Amino acid sequence: MKAHFVTSGFVVKAFVICAVLSLGGCFVYKADVQQGNDITAQIVSKLEIGMTKREVARIAGYPLINDPFHKDRWDYYYSRRDGKTGEIEQQLASLKFTDDLLSEITSSFHQ
Secondary structure: OOOOOOOHHHHHHHHHHHHHHHHHOOOOOOOOEEEEOOOOHHHHHHOOOOOEHHHHHHHHOOOOOOOOOOOOEEEEEEEEEOOOOOOEEEEEEEEEEEOOEEEEEEEOOOO
């Protein structure tokens, strides 16, 4: 007695479906990974010596990590790894305050 579902059409369709599903596992999606504050040259260019901490925070936001040993220094770090190429982009800005006023700006951008 021959099973009805085992026909040449069924076997071909099953083979095609299995082949497509197995090939789908070969392509792994890798997402971009972003970490830190998204600090840009445009944001840094808006900062001016003499601004208060509140004014700076309105433009650049607060840093993600507060350093308990340097309360008058805010460090902004941003890192992005491209999921396809693995290329890493890094940006850094360090702001120093004196008497709660911005006194020094150091960044990885050419100013």
